[in-house]
Amino acid sequence: MKVAVLGYGTVGVGVYEMLREAKGLEAGPVLVRPGKDNEPFKVTDMAAITGDPSVGAVAEVMGGVEPAFSYAMAALKAGKHFVTSNKALVAAKGVELNRTARENGVSFLFSAACGGGVPILHNLARAAETDEILSVGGILNGTTNYMLDQMQSKGMDYAEALKQAQELGYAEADPTADVTGLDALRKIMLACAVAWGVLPKSGLLNEGIDSFTAADVNDIAARGRVCRLVASGKRAPDGRISAYVEPVLVRVGDAESAVQKNFNMARYEGKCAGSIALIGQGAGRYPTASAVLRDLSGICVGEAAMFPADCVEGEADNASESHAYYVRLPKACAGALPVAEVLSDGEELRVLTKEISVKQMHEIASSLRADGRAVFFAAMRG
Amino acid sequence: MKVAVLGYGTVGVGVYEMLREAKGLEAGPVLVRPGKDNEPFKVTDMAAITGDPSVGAVAEVMGGVEPAFSYAMAALKAGKHFVTSNKALVAAKGVELNRTARENGVSFLFSAACGGGVPILHNLARAAETDEILSVGGILNGTTNYMLDQMQSKGMDYAEALKQAQELGYAEADPTADVTGLDALRKIMLACAVAWGVLPKSGLLNEGIDSFTAADVNDIAARGRVCRLVASGKRAPDGRISAYVEPVLVRVGDAESAVQKNFNMARYEGKCAGSIALIGQGAGRYPTASAVLRDLSGICVGEAAMFPADCVEGEADNASESHAYYVRLPKACAGALPVAEVLSDGEELRVLTKEISVKQMHEIASSLRADGRAVFFAAMRG
Numbered sequence: 001m002k003v004a005v006l007g008y009g010t011v012g013v014g015v016y017e018m019l020r021e022a023k024g025l026e027a028g029p030v031l032v033r034p035g036k037d038n039e040p041f042k043v044t045d046m047a048a049i050t051g052d053p054s055v056g057a058v059a060e061v062m063g064g065v066e067p068a069f070s071y072a073m074a075a076l077k078a079g080k081h082f083v084t085s086n087k088a089l090v091a092a093k094g095v096e097l098n099r100t101a102r103e104n105g106v107s108f109l110f111s112a113a114c115g116g117g118v119p120i121l122h123n124l125a126r127a128a129e130t131d132e133i134l135s136v137g138g139i140l141n142g143t144t145n146y147m148l149d150q151m152q153s154k155g156m157d158y159a160e161a162l163k164q165a166q167e168l169g170y171a172e173a174d175p176t177a178d179v180t181g182l183d184a185l186r187k188i189m190l191a192c193a194v195a196w197g198v199l200p201k202s203g204l205l206n207e208g209i210d211s212f213t214a215a216d217v218n219d220i221a222a223r224g225r226v227c228r229l230v231a232s233g234k235r236a237p238d239g240r241i242s243a244y245v246e247p248v249l250v251r252v253g254d255a256e257s258a259v260q261k262n263f264n265m266a267r268y269e270g271k272c273a274g275s276i277a278l279i280g281q282g283a284g285r286y287p288t289a290s291a292v293l294r295d296l297s298g299i300c301v302g303e304a305a306m307f308p309a310d311c312v313e314g315e316a317d318n319a320s321e322s323h324a325y326y327v328r329l330p331k332a333c334a335g336a337l338p339v340a341e342v343l344s345d346g347e348e349l350r351v352l353t354k355e356i357s358v359k360q361m362h363e364i365a366s367s368l369r370a371d372g373r374a375v376f377f378a379a380m381r382g
Numbered sequence: 383m384k385v386a387v388l389g390y391g392t393v394g395v396g397v398y399e400m401l402r403e404a405k406g407l408e409a410g411p412v413l414v415r416p417g418k419d420n421e422p423f424k425v426t427d428m429a430a431i432t433g434d435p436s437v438g439a440v441a442e443v444m445g446g447v448e449p450a451f452s453y454a455m456a457a458l459k460a461g462k463h464f465v466t467s468n469k470a471l472v473a474a475k476g477v478e479l480n481r482t483a484r485e486n487g488v489s490f491l492f493s494a495a496c497g498g499g500v501p502i503l504h505n506l507a508r509a510a511e512t513d514e515i516l517s518v519g520g521i522l523n524g525t526t527n528y529m530l531d532q533m534q535s536k537g538m539d540y541a542e543a544l545k546q547a548q549e550l551g552y553a554e555a556d557p558t559a560d561v562t563g564l565d566a567l568r569k570i571m572l573a574c575a576v577a578w579g580v581l582p583k584s585g586l587l588n589e590g591i592d593s594f595t596a597a598d599v600n601d602i603a604a605r606g607r608v609c610r611l612v613a614s615g616k617r618a619p620d621g622r623i624s625a626y627v628e629p630v631l632v633r634v635g636d637a638e639s640a641v642q643k644n645f646n647m648a649r650y651e652g653k654c655a656g657s658i659a660l661i662g663q664g665a666g667r668y669p670t671a672s673a674v675l676r677d678l679s680g681i682c683v684g685e686a687a688m689f690p691a692d693c694v695e696g697e698a699d700n701a702s703e704s705h706a707y708y709v710r711l712p713k714a715c716a717g718a719l720p721v722a723e724v725l726s727d728g729e730e731l732r733v734l735t736k737e738i739s740v741k742q743m744h745e746i747a748s749s750l751r752a753d754g755r756a757v758f759f760a761a762m763r764g
Contacts, residue, residue, distance in 0.1 A: 117652075117654075130672065131675070253640060258640040270499075272672040273672035274666075274668070293513070297512050301683075
């Protein structure tokens, strides 16, 4: 099967190289911006791809919703299979792409959009066919895991860890989507849709690591814990789905604490299979390209979809999920929280809350910050 | 697709129950021993299954090479897809079954034979299509991991940990295959065949945990390490394949050290994908049954094989793999080893060796034991 590639950046180059080596797959034209078509295999007009009957599949690795969405729809309507690494695209338009692919009898797969090289979505889709998925989640953003790991193992402060992540190419020049948890949130949206056929588009909550400091690291370490940025999705027996991202304090020795550097750890729990965790490189040229290639070779053996046929957009409900939280906040604001225990006193307090809902905790933090207060919070686990 | 089940023990009951719930699959007849056919869906004659045109696939969960092999060949020749959880069968007869399945145009899958609920073989097979697999391995036996975890976290001695594993149903009445590493060895044989198309049948080495004592636990813990039973397979650039099982001392905080209770951690390293690890329940009714069901639903979407078409039997070469080892042995025998450092002195020595080949270490231990000497050894990692 001949595969056209949209985009020739870090991942695009990896996909093109791997296509040239792969059995059963063939590298087709690569779509680049006008003026960048400096090699014979590069084209600048999408019509050259949709109109080429020898192209069987299109692999999109440009990122962003547009023009990726228009290109995806054009490819699907031209009867080309469509594979993407673009989580923003699938989080925004996945339901429509899934429907359009099925209407045109072609495949729509996006392994690389969640977990990078870690094959979580493929396995989740397979498991959902014969098992009931109870929850999905994990460490889905390698940039922030790298920063947390550096801060905790090397004593770096936040700014230094971010700078190093940028120098190593793990973080973008604008790291907002990573450090605020938005990138991980998009990934958990996809996992929810694969597991339960509902892509949650509203009611979502994401707390990142941009409030985390070296002082927090020290206090948490003294309590035998480490901080990880964890995405969570869960379906309640009544069908309501929770979906959120927040820092979690796990115990040293827990599986999450062993996830180092820029690795991801994605997991799901099946009613029959129990808890399954997958660990690997969540980003990078070849790990991400390898996920794109796995999807393409899956298409050759009949793999058609990750979202179920009746997948719809829906709402997340984070009011019924609750934990105790570790919170740092100004002493004057302690009344905003149901405090179970004061861990350390001073102008800033560190407290453990009673169990409160995820929605309540995120809203309290948001309201304190609106008043200019500095707050860090993380869920307690185990 | 209607599925016949061979065997109605722990896993068989789980498979039958899951088949009755699964979309696209249907529970067919269940083969049991004569006299055990006390329910209408049970049959005692394999011909009732091979001769039933409504049966599309056969799931074998009896264990043992015979009669499982004869039944498998009969099923394949009758044009039925064949799925099994039986690692002894696939390790002994996998190449012939793979060939026979392909000759008859049907699928032969065995996810549940390695990793239980952990989908390592499926992912390895998928990855091998588009990436070069450099190594495979991990913690593949839940019984011994449970025993090691209990010994190390609760201070139990070997006999007590074994008794508890048996009481919980993790260990068989005859635990030999588990505690000697033979069960893990069979699993790594399968992983090698999936990764490289060579099922190693000779030259294999397995060291288990039956020499491990509470005194070893204490000494190792004082050095910041924990013991895990690890299976390893690797392909050298010249095509030679190593395949062996042995205790490994990993650092506290390494991913393997976080694998607790009876969990498995299976991993592979792809040239492009990097290191991918999968963690989950390696045994038990529903985790194992869920792997059988995943294979059956995979068949419905065209998944045909885990071994490549040209898979052959071959030989393992463990002479070119080498590590430093931690060894406990009688002082009088120290001359048998290239000692780098004496860790503790006495009638029994604890030493670190220089790097020696896996083959050499296993042979030295075997020869000392033939002389009635007590030896424990474990590879040093990291």
